[in-house]
Amino acid sequence: MNELLKDFDVKMGKTIDSVRGNFGSVRAGRANAAVLDRITVEYYGAPTPLNQVAAISSPDPRSLVIQPWDASLLKAVEKAIQVSDLGINPQNDGRVIRLLFPQLTEERRKELTRQVRKYGEDGKVAIRNIRRDAMEKCKKLQKDGELTEDDLKQCEKDLQTLTDKRCKELDDLTAKKEAELMAV
Numbered sequence: 628m629n630e631l632l633k634d635f636d637v638k639m640g641k642t643i644d645s646v647r648g649n650f651g652s653v654r655a656g657r658a659n660a661a662v663l664d665r666i667t668v669e670y671y672g673a674p675t676p677l678n679q680v681a682a683i684s685s686p687d688p689r690s691l692v693i694q695p696w697d698a699s700l701l702k703a704v705e706k707a708i709q710v711s712d713l714g715i716n717p718q719n720d721g722r723v724i725r726l727l728f729p730q731l732t733e734e735r736r737k738e739l740t741r742q743v744r745k746y747g748e749d750g751k752v753a754i755r756n757i758r759r760d761a762m763e764k765c766k767k768l769q770k771d772g773e774l775t776e777d778d779l780k781q782c783e784k785d786l787q788t789l790t791d792k793r794c795k796e797l798d799d800l801t802a803k804k805e806a807e808l809m810a811v
Contacts, residue, residue, distance in 0.1 A: 639790070640793075650801075663713075666707050692726075695724075708724070708726070713726075739808050743808065747801035754797070762786060765783065
């Protein structure tokens, strides 16, 4: 039964890591290469993550410079950034692409805060789905005679405790990211 709980704990941990990655892609007013992690570029017919086809640097707190290793990719990188939900217009000078991050307005901060809350809520839904799957597995084990009634009750209690702990962890991450957005 402990192995079962560990498996589901690992799955919940992966969900939290995913939400943490989503939070990293929300720009908080200063240049952060993580906002480009979700952007893919068509490279030799395959969608390839931007950070695998270009060098990304931050010369100052408000800008990023993207220098593709293959100069023929400049237009594709520019287009990928334009169609993304980044909300920044790339500047192409023929050698590199510059992204200038404007100061966040109050309205944009609130919009980003709503986005962060949605990511956090989606993560909690995923964790609850993992708990549901675990409960079904425990009930199936009990039905098959591998768990007693008491073991099933203990399993459900342990799963709920684990779920509560992971949801609290997500709430803390969400609150921290919201504070970061509002403080910038």
